[in-house]
Amino acid sequence: MPYFGPVRSEYHDTKNWIMTTSKPTAKEILLNPEPSFRRRLAGAPAFLRPSPARHRLPGLIKILHAVPAAREALLCCECLQTKYDHHSEWWDGVPIQSAQIVHSEEVHETPSQDVIYECQRLMAFLDETERAYGSSEALSALPGIRECNGDSVIREFLDTWCDAVSCHSRSASAARIFQSRGIRRRGGDQDTEETTWLDLSVSESNFESGQTLYETMDSVLWPQWDGSDPEHEVFLNQVADVFIVRISRRDDTGKSLDIKVPPVWYSDRYLESSQPRIRQTLADKEAIRKEMAELDARKDKLSALKGTTQRDKPVEISRLLQIAQQHFEKSSTYRGTPQNHVSSVSEDDESPKMERYNRIAEELKLLSERVARKLRTFEESKNQAREQLRELSKLFTEPSDIPEESPHDRYTLRGVCADVNTVYVQERIKSSPDNNLIDAPTNDWQWWKLTYDGHVAQPTSCDAIREIEVLKAARHEASSAILVYARDGAMVVEEPDLPPQLKTFVQSDNQAFAAELALSPSPESTTSAKRRASEAIDLAPYQRSPPQDRQPPPYYSDDNFGRPPRKQSYDEYIPTTLRNDSMDSMMHVDEGVEMSERDSGGETGGGFDKEAWDTWYDE
Numbered sequence: 001m002p003y004f005g006p007v008r009s010e011y012h013d014t015k016n017w018i019m020t021t022s023k024p025t026a027k028e029i030l031l032n033p034e035p036s037f038r039r040r041l042a043g044a045p046a047f048l049r050p051s052p053a054r055h056r057l058p059g060l061i062k063i064l065h066a067v068p069a070a071r072e073a074l075l076c077c078e079c080l081q082t083k084y085d086h087h088s089e090w091w092d093g094v095p096i097q098s099a100q101i102v103h104s105e106e107v108h109e110t111p112s113q114d115v116i117y118e119c120q121r122l123m124a125f126l127d128e129t130e131r132a133y134g135s136s137e138a139l140s141a142l143p144g145i146r147e148c149n150g151d152s153v154i155r156e157f158l159d160t161w162c163d164a165v166s167c168h169s170r171s172a173s174a175a176r177i178f179q180s181r182g183i184r185r186r187g188g189d190q191d192t193e194e195t196t197w198l199d200l201s202v203s204e205s206n207f208e209s210g211q212t213l214y215e216t217m218d219s220v221l222w223p224q225w226d227g228s229d230p231e232h233e234v235f236l237n238q239v240a241d242v243f244i245v246r247i248s249r250r251d252d253t254g255k256s257l258d259i260k261v262p263p264v265w266y267s268d269r270y271l272e273s274s275q276p277r278i279r280q281t282l283a284d285k286e287a288i289r290k291e292m293a294e295l296d297a298r299k300d301k302l303s304a305l306k307g308t309t310q311r312d313k314p315v316e317i318s319r320l321l322q323i324a325q326q327h328f329e330k331s332s333t334y335r336g337t338p339q340n341h342v343s344s345v346s347e348d349d350e351s352p353k354m355e356r357y358n359r360i361a362e363e364l365k366l367l368s369e370r371v372a373r374k375l376r377t378f379e380e381s382k383n384q385a386r387e388q389l390r391e392l393s394k395l396f397t398e399p400s401d402i403p404e405e406s407p408h409d410r411y412t413l414r415g416v417c418a419d420v421n422t423v424y425v426q427e428r429i430k431s432s433p434d435n436n437l438i439d440a441p442t443n444d445w446q447w448w449k450l451t452y453d454g455h456v457a458q459p460t461s462c463d464a465i466r467e468i469e470v471l472k473a474a475r476h477e478a479s480s481a482i483l484v485y486a487r488d489g490a491m492v493v494e495e496p497d498l499p500p501q502l503k504t505f506v507q508s509d510n511q512a513f514a515a516e517l518a519l520s521p522s523p524e525s526t527t528s529a530k531r532r533a534s535e536a537i538d539l540a541p542y543q544r545s546p547p548q549d550r551q552p553p554p555y556y557s558d559d560n561f562g563r564p565p566r567k568q569s570y571d572e573y574i575p576t577t578l579r580n581d582s583m584d585s586m587m588h589v590d591e592g593v594e595m596s597e598r599d600s601g602g603e604t605g606g607g608f609d610k611e612a613w614d615t616w617y618d619e
Contacts, residue, residue: 032092035516037458040132043430044462046125047450049133050421051140055153056482058136059423060244061119062450063415065126066427069490070242073177074119074161077499079168081117084505088512091125093137113168114142115161124502130510132460133452151246151482158196158244177490181238182221183272192237197244202259204251212260213483214269214397216247221270222282233275239267241490243411248480257481261416261474262397263467265485266407269396277405281392288392292385299378302371321368328361411485416470418477422451424470449473 032038040046045066048058064070087096118139125134140146140153148156162175169175180198184191200220208215221234247259268274304314331354400406416424429446447470449463474481498506 031454033457033459035513035520038132038460038513039517040130041462044132045425045427045448045450046129046131047133047423047425047452047460047462048122048126048136049452049454049459051137053140053149053153054420055140055149055151056417056420057140057153057157059415059417059420060154060482060484061122061136061139062126062423063417063425063484064242065123066425067242067414067484067486067490068493068495069177069486071123072493072496073165073174075123075496075498075502076116076120076165076169076174077496078170078174079113079116079165080120080499080501082501084117084121084501086505086508086512090121090138091129091131091134091509091513093135093141095138095141096121112143113164115139115145115157115164116168118142119161120502121505124498124506125509127498128503128506128510129513131513132462151480154244154246154482155197155199162196176238177241178244179238180236180240180243183233183235183237185233196240197246200245200247201250202247204249207249209258210260212393212397213245213247213262213265215393216259217270218393233272233279235272235275236267236270237272239271239409239487241487242414243267243485243487245483245485246480247483255479256476257418257479258475261413261471261481261483263413263471265411265413266396266398267409267411268407271409274396277395281395285389285392288385288388292382295378295382295385299375299382302374302378318368318371321364321371325361325364325368328357328364331357410488412488412491413470413483414486415484416474417482418473418480421453422449422473422477424449424465424473 045062047062051058064074085096087094090096122134122136122139125131139157142160144160145153145156158178162179165175178196179194180196181192181194184193198217200216202216202219243265247257249255249257269278303317305317305320306314395405396407398407414426418424424447426445426447429444447465447467449461449465449469451461451463453459453461474483
């Protein structure tokens with residue numbers, strides 16, 4: 001019988017033992033298509049493909065690259081190498097091993113600069129690569145980052161980068177672009193916590209369908225706090241220029257996130273200067289919630305009649321009254337007895353009983369109407385309370401005519417990572433006659449949906465979309481999302497040019513890609529060969545039919561034993577349409593095609609479609 005447990009014998013036969021890993025190391029392998037299908041389209045942004053480890057660091061890096069201040073910080077021009085080594089497979093995730101001279105006593109004291117150099121390579125790659133996509137696996141494989149699982153890789157990367165920049169950069173404020181500081185103060189005690197992202201995990205008990213990002217942050221930062229304790233304060237002392245938020249449903253059951261994400265976010269609500277008003281607001285909201293709870297209790301009392309035992313199911317009072325009313329109405333209309341029966345009671349004797357039944361039925365009807373009116377009153381009162389909560393929740397969330405209530409610290413949404421294989425990013429429009437974009441004459445920014453699917457021949461797709469589509473995706477596409485907001489000042493930073501060392505690095509990678517293209521067959525020649533093969537061979541005799549109609553295959557020669565000729569190339573098995581028109585349509589956003597569905601109604605391009613947003617946001 002098999003035994004699993006501590007070794008019990010003193011002698012162990014080495015033939016019965018093998019070496020194995022302490023934990024599973026299986027990893028998904030993403031195959032790349034032919035070089036011609038990996039060429040960057042004119043006007044389309046390059047991006048980083050998803051990680052086999054299923055974390056969303058590649059999407060975050062892409063979004064940060066599109067924020068001018070974040071790109072400048074990640075380039076970190078104060079900490080450059082003299083030369084950036086190149087590897088022909090770096091773009092596919094193979095790390096570049098550079099020789100370094102270190103002092104043994106400093107190995108564990110000074111953060112490594114490798115994370116800075118790898119970010120510099122990625123910024124240069126996303127700037128000027130001729131490839132459609134690259135990989136961030138070399139970054140996530142660095143010590144300290146590779147030990148993490150899931151999206152904790154993002155937090156570890158940000159912390160590692162901030163530590164390295166603080167140590168090696170001459171600018172002490174360079175790392176603060178991603179750092180926020182929260183303070184919890186109670187009495188004389190004060191706790192301070194610095195973080196590079198805000199992780200909001202929402203439980204089902206604190207969740208209401210369609211709640212806003214502000215309400216979600218309120219429930220996490222101020223859970224069950226009524227504001228009655230003036231010495232208890234929780235606020236943000238410092239908010240990062242690039243503010244990263246991860247929202248997730250704690251009880252993940254495959255549902256969508258279902259949280260409304262605003263295109264503009266204000267941090268004023270969570271600053272120390274706003275706390276006096278916020279405390280009063282929280283106290284008012286707590287009082288309204290208690291009122292709503294009382295309304296629910298009274299409504300439940302009028303809605304259902306509980307059984308005397310736990311097994312008894314509650315009975316709807318309205319249904320019970322309806323059945324009783326119908327009973328007495330039928331009883332009041334019944335006179336005499338069925339035929340073939342003799343009744344000893346006269347009609348005069350039944351009249352008082354009928355009148356009493358009529359009176360009871362009328363009283364039950366009036367009681368039912370009173371209960372229904374009362375329930376409607378409770379519901380109306382609860383709706384009014386909800387509206388009051390919404391109004392209180394708007395404090396410091398939108399411009400106001402009252403100066404004391406108008407926010408000033410403005411952030412805009414720059415990118416969303418919901419599904420692991422898709423990233424939504426807003427990029428600056430670069431003037432080019434080949435740009436296939438939604439027309440945006442009054443705006444120089446464009447939203448893109450960048451998708452990678454490794455299970456199809458053409459894995460990448462780059463679609464120009466509207467902002468309203470991004471907001472819907474953030475709410476409905478997955479049960480968690482990573483949001484990146486940038487302060488207005490972070491968007492007006494003048495973007496520096498690539499240093500010569502990094503330009504040389506990306507040019508070397510482009511030359512390696514050009515060599516790949518030269519060695520691979522062009523799509524036109526491959527398509528022509530496959531078309532000739534498909535036209536030369538009639539595949540109809542070999543298509544399977546239902547068993548009752550199936551005929552034996554034709555006889556060709558003794559060598560083939562009645563089987564059809566064996567093709568010599570795998571490519572010949574692929575229909576022409578899959579490698580020609582269909583793939584081309586997946587690769588290209590056709591020039592001159594009018595995107596009527598996306599452009600219809602409202603402002604086009606990357607601008608904010610206020611009418612469409614208001615209609616959808618109030619749903």
